[in-house]
Amino acid sequence: MTMQKITAQAIRAMKGRQKVAALTAYDYPSAKLLDEAGVPLILVGDSLGMVVLGYPDTTHVTMADMEHHVRAAARAQPKGLLAADLPYRSYETAAAAVQNSRKLIEAGAAAVKAEGGRSILEQVTAITRAGIPFIGHLGMLPQHVLEEGGYKRKGKTPAERESLVADASALAEAGAFAIVLELVQAEVAAEITTRVPVPSIGIGSGTGCDGQILVTHDLIGMFPWFTPKFVKPRVQCAEEIKSAVTAWMQSL
Ligand code: KIV
Secondary structure (H helix, E strand, C coil): CCCCCCCHHHHHCCCCCCCEEEEECCCHHHHHHHHHCCCCEEEECCCHHHHCCCCCCHHHCCHHHHHHHHHHHHCCCCCCEEEEECCCCCCCCHHHHHHHHHHHHHHCCCEEECCECHHHHHHHHHHHHCCCCEEEEEECCHHHHHHHCCCCCECCCHHHHHHHHHHHHHHHHCCCCEEEEECECHHHHHHHHHHCCCCEEEECCCCCCCEEEECHHHHCCCCCCCCCCCCCCCCCHHHHHHHHHHHHHHCC
16 A cells, blocks of 8 residues: 655645644654654754754755755655755755755655745745745744844844745745744734745744744753753653663663
């Protein structure tokens, strides 16, 4: 019997019917576990730069890193849609955006995500015209952390609110099938949710979104050196690992 894979259209159609649960995975076992738990949208996020590769931020992540981790996650052959981040500076032109999106698809992703709204519209349009399913990412944009001097919440002023709503509408019009809203004021995220026809997937943006995404390491307490304020880990994996290792050493 062939397994029915979850498509970008199926994720889009969840709007108004079912909350979209999304989590990150960067390798075979994590993608397989999330899939066995029934996660419909699995992202090989460039957050791997911090939680797996030990960099201070995502600006160090390369296409080679992304392709390597997408290949590993794709070997799990998840039923859930496997999406991948276009890393820092990999989509500066429409041609580069399409070429690098194709590389991620060849590595096993079924969709790509990039950060920005109207400023990258040419790239988004080129990606969707090439037939590659695309997820938008608005609000706090981690790849811009150095220019912005930190991870800053967005949508606090009327100008930021208007700009976010316009960016979200432009992305949906350009063919994005979902839009991640990161650290957006809850009321602005809720407004975007009612105004765009595709699912909004929030992270630190309140409960009024069509879905939620988290970095799995934050959810399971696997990166205890930093946990975002909006995440309550459901399990403390780092502590469990240390206890198991200590108990084993004491048993020698
Ligand atoms: O890189 C990432 O993991 C992300 C999500 C947390 C939205 O972009």
